[in-house]
Amino acid sequence: MYKKILVAMDSSEISQKVFNSALSLGKQNNATLMLLHVLTDEEIGLAEIASQQISALEYHAAMVEQVESYLKEKELSRKKYLTLLESWAKEAADAGVPTEYTLNYGGPGRVICHLAKNWDADLIIMGRRGLSGLGELLMGSISNYVVHHSPCSVLIVQEN
Template identity: 85%
Template sequence: MYKKILVAMDSSEISQQVFNTAVSLGKQNNSTLMLLHVLTDEEMGLTEIATQHISALEYHAAMVEQVEAYLKEKDLFRQKYLNLLASWAQEAADAGVPAEYTLNYGGPGRTICDLAKNWDADLIMMGRRGLSGFSELLMGSISNYVVHHSPCSVLIVQDKQQKELD
């Protein structure tokens, strides 16, 4: 039924639940997993550097230093997530479920949906941060975006701890 499962991952606790569910479903359906993390400047805490603009020439040297620091930080985050994705892919393979992985940059919702379409996924699996009410209205919800724009079925894994708080 689900031969290609796109699994949206991050470093949150819910991602382990999402991963475990994906491996279980992958075993049942003889599926291949595509593990995805979407890296954003906001996640890296680099939005101030990334969006700052300097207009005067005397700030040129400071700007070069900021850009170099930004690129170094971005590479560290990139490597951290590549290592995490590689370890999850190996864990899935050890459990008998073939898995690939990719690290993309951009807006998470759109990137997840675009990859699902381009990879021809049958299912997207992802967690839910647990935002509700006003905070979801202000910040938006990646899972909500994906549910409304996905080219395939979507399975949202609810955070067990969040359920207990509700």
């Protein structure tokens, strides 16, 4: 039934559960997995950099320093997540499930849906942060966005 399963991953505790669910479905359906992590500016710390208050005289020097810091953090995060994705891809391959992986930048919900469409995924598997009420209203919900905009079925793995 499912031949191409997109698996949205991060470094949270639920990601291992998401991966295990994807691996199980991949085996049952002889499917190919695409592991995805979406690196965001917030994750790298750009939001903190942008919120700093500086005077006009300090602006140029501070911006150069902040951009260098941002690029260094971005590269460290990129390497961290590529290593994590490679590890999961190897584990899946060792279990006999063909697996690819990709690290993308941007808004997670949009990137997940875009990749699902372009890769022609049959299913998206992802976790849920568990936000509700005001937290979900203020921060938004990636899983909610994906459920409403996905070009294919979506399986949400709960934390408990």
